[in-house]
Amino acid sequence: MRLAATTEELRREIASLPRPLVLVPTMGALHEGHLALVRRAREAAGAEGTVAMSIFVNPIQFDRPGDLAAYPQPLAEDLEKCEAGGVDLVFTPGAGSMYFPDRSITVTESLLSQHLCGATRPGHFDGVCTVVLKLFNLFQPDAAVFGEKDVQQLAILRRMVRDLDVPVEIIGYPTVREPDGLAMSSRNVRLAPEHRADAPRIRRALDGARSLLQFGERAAAPFLAAARKHLEDSPFLRIDYLELVDAETLQPVGQIKRPAVLATAVFYGDVRLIDHVTLLP
Amino acid sequence: MRLAATTEELRREIASLPRPLVLVPTMGALHEGHLALVRRAREAAGAEGTVAMSIFVNPIQFDRPGDLAAYPQPLAEDLEKCEAGGVDLVFTPGAGSMYFPDRSITVTESLLSQHLCGATRPGHFDGVCTVVLKLFNLFQPDAAVFGEKDVQQLAILRRMVRDLDVPVEIIGYPTVREPDGLAMSSRNVRLAPEHRADAPRIRRALDGARSLLQFGERAAAPFLAAARKHLEDSPFLRIDYLELVDAETLQPVGQIKRPAVLATAVFYGDVRLIDHVTLLP
Structure with a gap:
């Protein structure tokens, strides 16, 4: 398993890894739901292709500072799970290697984000769109896998890919649940x-x-x-x-x-x- | 010279054309300034590479409807100039093939667009960023050439490439002028x-x-x-x-x-x- 902690390291790794490359963007604190996304990514990449994961708790998609501070970040365990799950490349950037202090470009969504989480989490989906587009530009993946649990996120990312002609296939994967029915979540x-x-x-x-x-x-x-x-x-x-x-x-x-x-x-x-x-x- | 009028045609052409590919995005009504950008693009692409031009009067970057309606669109002459200038591929989409009626994703800039043209043309640079990112995703160029005459546009596009990790080199080219000093412009x-x-x-x-x-x-x-x-x-x-x-x-x-x-x-x-x-x- 290869590791990259900066965008420069990532670009070097990407250049040498076999295609197709399928990306699983996450915020870490990996659970069975994430590992199901990894298996789906392997199916899309094939045995010879590359399954990549990003682990990045994206500060600009958090509307409540307390939620960001409390978000679990068990990096060592996450990397063990990636290794066991057959991930080929993990990208674990710090916030400083993803955002310039004077960043001024944001990808915004104006229709699908009006209701549901978009209504109660102002700016959340703009933060999601911006970071996912950055990850797509960095990894240049052939496809990316997202959980259907985040139904609004998935719809908005499909819309972003459509409206900006992003050359990445978006693959949705059904919600994975605990035995008692609770949807799996890092929270x-x-x-x-x-x-x-x-x-x-x-x-x-x-x-x-x-x-x-x-x-x-x-x-x-x-x-x-x-x-x-x-x-x-x-x-x-x-x-x-x-x-x-x-x-x-x-x-x-x-x-x-x-x-x-x-x-x-x-x-x-x-x-x-x-x-x-x-x-x- | 190859022509593409839809994004589907463009993707087919792009797949078969040699790299590096250098893009000159324009709104047509080509003058000597544009042709200087084409020559700079050829220098960057080399004799074996591909010089591509897009000709698209982008409706979402016009803040005054009258300005959009009056914008010159001499397509036949433009294509002759491209052919004579050694352009390998010209993309001439209609607005309908670039934007869905329910499009809802916009790339926005919040700092560099506060003054100059950004202050008097609300939404202009968001329209520019959005269309240029779309063109970058469609052409996947190695580099793109822009005139320095549009100094704020150039600074904002460089910022977009930086902030979104867009894998395209931005090349600026000095303003070309009429003999009496007037900056060349399609207007x-x-x-x-x-x-x-x-x-x-x-x-x-x-x-x-x-x-x-x-x-x-x-x-x-x-x-x-x-x-x-x-x-x-x-x-x-x-x-x-x-x-x-x-x-x-x-x-x-x-x-x-x-x-x-x-x-x-x-x-x-x-x-x-x-x-x-x-x-x-």
Whole structure:
């Protein structure tokens, strides 16, 4: 496994590694979900190609300084997992090697970021787009793999690739879950025990609402009401948002006529978790 | 000479053309200044490499609809000039093949675009950055050549390449002038005869101000006053801006301690012309 800690080292490594190159961009604190992305990347790269991972806790996508400071960064363990997972190249830049103090260029998204996490985390997706475009320019990958758990991020990155003609294939991979249904997240380790025990409720609330489809329900309000009721039954969590949006435009819909997404973000203390289900009419 | 009118055609052509590939992005209405950029591109590409030109009047960088509508588009003549100038590939997309109606991604610049043209043309440089990044992603050039006449554009594009790690070398080329000193511009053909006759005053005003350096002057005010006086002596022109800025940050300076730029934009009727001189302390 090759390592690069600066953009200069990365460019040198990239020049010598076999193609196709498939990138898995992460913020580290790797869990089974990330390792599933690595396996998907290997499938796309083939045995002879290169699977690369970036581990970078991107400061410009954090809207809450406390969230950035608390974000777990177990680098030694992460590198062991990469090695065991068959990653060929890991890029672990410091913030100083990614951003100049006087940086002034930002990639912005103005439509798909209006709702969901975009509404409650100002600037978050501009930070995501900017760092991912930088990583694409640095790695020049043939493809990149992202988890579908971050459904809005994935839609926005597909939009970025489309609108800027970025020559990279975006591959989405289904959410990986704990046995009790909680979506895997690097933030799960920060949950207090009673919060961790309560958190599978998020998935149950969304799945329960989805079952209304079987009764022919297509109006948004009953789906939102059912999910909200189950979430609010928790003595611990606070809803950040709960929305039903079009799966492509991520704009709120009143009726489910095309694929839609029922998505939520909740806080347990200062730990914020997201999840969603897709609703097919 | 190869032609491509859509991004699909362009990608096919690019795949088969020899490297290095050097791009000259233009809005067409080609004059001697553009052809000088083509010669510089050939020097960078070598006899065996590829010189490519894009001709695209980019709608999202125009802040005045009338300016866009009036922008000259003599495509047949442009293609003849490309052929004669030894261009290997010309890309002439329609606006519909460059932008989706629901495009939502923009590359923005927040520091270098605060003054000069950025202050009087809102959104202009975001439109420039966005289209140039798209062209870079489509052509994947080794280098690209831009005229120094558009001094703020050149500084902002260099900043974009730096901040987004774009793997393209930016080559600047000095302003090409008419025999009477007027900077070549595709907009010059739209000047009324009496305005064309008066326009060399722009260069004289800037050059005259620069001569104050010889007397040891370093304060900004006398440079600005001297240039303004000569410009305002014209019975025709209206000053859009006249500013003295740092050559790297493009922020106004009160004293010339590092390389600076004295830059102006003026209107003759509805035709807007720009020019600048560099001041070295």
